[in-house]
Amino acid sequence: xxxxxxxxxxxxxxxxxxxxxxxxxxxxxxxxxxxxxxxxxxxxxxxxxxxxxxxxxxxxxxxxxxxxxxxxxxxxxxxxxxxxxxxxxxxxxxxxxxxxxxxxxxxxxxxxxxxxxxxxxxxxxxxxxxxxxxxxxxxxxxxxxxxxxxxxxxxxxxxxxxxxxxxxxxxxxxxxxxxxxxxxxxxxxxxxxxxxxxxxxxxxxxxxxxxxxxxxxxxxxxxxxxxxxxxxxxxxxx
Amino acid sequence: xxxxxxxxxxxxxxxxxxxxxxxxxxxxxxxxxxxxxxxxxxxxxxxxxxxxxxxxxxxxxxxxxxxxxxxxxxxxxxxxxxxxxxxxxxxxxxxxxxxxxxxxxxxxxxxxxxxxxxxxxxxxxxxxxxxxxxxxxxxxxxxxxxxxxxxxxxxxxxxxxxxxxxxxxxxxxxxxxxxxxxxxxxxxxxxxxxxxxxxxxxxxxxxxxxxxxxxxxxxxxxxxxxxxxxxxxxxxxxxxxxxxxxxxxxxxxxxxxxxxxxxxxxxxxxxxxxxxxxxxxxxxxxxxxxxxxxxxxxxxxxxxxxxxxxxxxxxxxxxxxxxxxxxxxxxxxxxx
Numbered sequence: 001x002x003x004x005x006x007x008x009x010x011x012x013x014x015x016x017x018x019x020x021x022x023x024x025x026x027x028x029x030x031x032x033x034x035x036x037x038x039x040x041x042x043x044x045x046x047x048x049x050x051x052x053x054x055x056x057x058x059x060x061x062x063x064x065x066x067x068x069x070x071x072x073x074x075x076x077x078x079x080x081x082x083x084x085x086x087x088x089x090x091x092x093x094x095x096x097x098x099x100x101x102x103x104x105x106x107x108x109x110x111x112x113x114x115x116x117x118x119x120x121x122x123x124x125x126x127x128x129x130x131x132x133x134x135x136x137x138x139x140x141x142x143x144x145x146x147x148x149x150x151x152x153x154x155x156x157x158x159x160x161x162x163x164x165x166x167x168x169x170x171x172x173x174x175x176x177x178x179x180x181x182x183x184x185x186x187x188x189x190x191x192x193x194x195x196x197x198x199x200x201x202x203x204x205x206x207x208x209x210x211x212x213x214x215x216x217x218x219x220x221x222x223x224x225x226x227x228x229x230x231x232x233x234x235x236x237x238x
Numbered sequence: 239x240x241x242x243x244x245x246x247x248x249x250x251x252x253x254x255x256x257x258x259x260x261x262x263x264x265x266x267x268x269x270x271x272x273x274x275x276x277x278x279x280x281x282x283x284x285x286x287x288x289x290x291x292x293x294x295x296x297x298x299x300x301x302x303x304x305x306x307x308x309x310x311x312x313x314x315x316x317x318x319x320x321x322x323x324x325x326x327x328x329x330x331x332x333x334x335x336x337x338x339x340x341x342x343x344x345x346x347x348x349x350x351x352x353x354x355x356x357x358x359x360x361x362x363x364x365x366x367x368x369x370x371x372x373x374x375x376x377x378x379x380x381x382x383x384x385x386x387x388x389x390x391x392x393x394x395x396x397x398x399x400x401x402x403x404x405x406x407x408x409x410x411x412x413x414x415x416x417x418x419x420x421x422x423x424x425x426x427x428x429x430x431x432x433x434x435x436x437x438x439x440x441x442x443x444x445x446x447x448x449x450x451x452x453x454x455x456x457x458x459x460x461x462x463x464x465x466x467x468x469x470x471x472x473x474x475x476x477x478x479x480x481x482x483x484x485x486x487x488x489x490x491x492x493x494x495x496x497x498x499x500x501x502x503x504x505x506x507x508x509x510x511x512x513x514x515x516x517x518x519x520x521x522x523x524x525x526x527x528x529x530x531x532x533x534x535x536x537x538x539x540x541x542x543x544x545x546x547x548x549x550x551x552x553x554x555x556x557x558x559x560x561x562x563x564x565x566x567x568x569x570x571x572x573x574x
Contacts, residue, residue: 030462033466034466035462035465035466054468055465055468055469055470056468057468058468059466059467059468060468062466063466064462064463064466066460066462066463066466070458070459070460070463071319071460072458072459072514073319073321073458073508073514074508074512074513074514075458075459075513075514075515076513079513079514079515080459083455083456083458083459083467084467086452086455086456086467086468086469087467087468089452091449091452092451092452092517093451093452093455093517135459139467
């Protein structure tokens with residue numbers, strides 16, 4: 001496992017979390033999200049520990065998109081996205097004008113406006129991912145966490161999702177943090193990368209630094225993959 | 239929601255019409271004018287006895303039972319994210335029946351208890367229903383697919399049925415007759431004075447169910463997503479279990495085990511309002527549950543067939559096609 005996790009997620013930047021399967025990427029994300037307690041240490045958001053604030057207060061600061069496609073039954077896209085307003089609405093979940101505006105903006109930012117009247121069950125995997133991102137955006141939090149948002153998607157959809165995340169980070173001045181196995185996408189489109197390396201602590205820096213310092217290659221060493229330190233491209237060794 | 243709220247008005251009007259029809263139609267058909275007279279005029283009318291002491295309690299029982307079972311069904315379908323969950327399938331009704339059997343069949347045991355029989359029966363049914371629900375919830379955490387959970391529920395149902403048979407075999411004829419009659423299921427035979435024992439717990443259960451609409455919505459996209467939106471998932475699940483146990487248990491105590499209402503009504507409501515939003519779906523399910531239970535009651539009393547039918551046969555005849563439709567339409571929301 002990985003020890004000495006010390007990292008920062010600056011506002012306005014897209015940060016990718018890279019590492020091999022089973023190293024604890026999901027665990028790290030779930031811990032930051034407050035879904036599970038840290039073994040040690042603490043997670044601060046705007047200076048306060050996520051495990052000491054109330055669940056509602058946490059939901060107003062951190063929005064999360066978990067991996068996989070939820071089973072949604074007879075839920076239309078707009079209703080699902082509106083769920084993101086829950087931390088802000090009263091106990092009956094009444095929707096006011098401000099909530100409508102937030103939903104509208106979230107749909108637009110995620111590129112899901114044209115899906116609003118569709119049943120979620122009829123959407124493709126790429127569309128569902130956008131809808132889930134829109135729901136997280138509707139939560140209007142400074143921090144957005146995503147666990148493998150590009151899993152199960154084809155190449156164009158993967159690129160589009162990461163581009164959406166990038167524009168969200170920049171336009172909304174949010175700290176966006178996502179785990180992925182798409183090395184190339186992460187290196188090309190994110191502002192920062194965080195590498196999880198077994199036996200060592202986290203490494204963080206820009207994609208360029210990750211490539212040139214050889215840290216990226218080290219994180220995946222022994223896995224039968226070679227990573228070019230100049231371009232970050234990877235080749236599979238026979 | 240946009241305009242879909244009108245469905246609620248529609249379902250309420252439907253339920254009221256069925257209630258009115260239920261008062262007027264039966265072995266003796268009574269003109270609506272006389273129904274009105276018996277209900278709202280002080281002086282005695284010709285049909286007062288039939289209206290006020292036979293049909294009115296039956297109508298009220300049907301409304302409470304239909305609304306209660308339907309709300310319990312919706313709660314269970316959402317917390318287990320399983321479209322085939324319901325009080326009958328998951329064994330709640332069976333557990334409640336076992337509780338009732340323990341009271342009705344092992345009467346000497348309870349005779350010394352200084353409690354009214356209705357309360358005793360209700361408490362026993364409640365305990366049975368909630369015990370089964372706790373068992374099912376415990377199992378739900380360990381099995382990862384909905385079908386296994388349903389089979390587990392069916393097994394619990396068979397087990398309680400077996401225990402009930404054992405009790406029946408060793409009980410005296412008089413107690414047995416009462417229990418068998420109860421087991422057939424019926425909205426009828428309630429005296430006005432007994433109604434509060436049914437109405438108060440059901441009303442409490444329905445009001446509590448309505449207070450959960452917001453977190454239930456969040457749980458539609460999974461426990462973890464709900465948690466990240468600030469929902470205390472475990473508390474909502476626990477409350478839903480107590481509430482559906484209270485509703486299904488109380489109704490079963492008074493009306494006997496009634497098949498399919500709890501399972502089928504939420505699906506019919508969903509098909510009409512075309513939404514899974516509990517702010518709309520919960521009241522819609524409650525109103526439609528009342529209305530459809532009244533329809534079942536009308537059929538039972540031979541309004542259209544001229545013959546008195548067993549309640550469970552009628553609810554099954556109406557409920558099974560709904561369940562088949564849910565299964566065959568391949569909705570993508572069973573656990574995968």
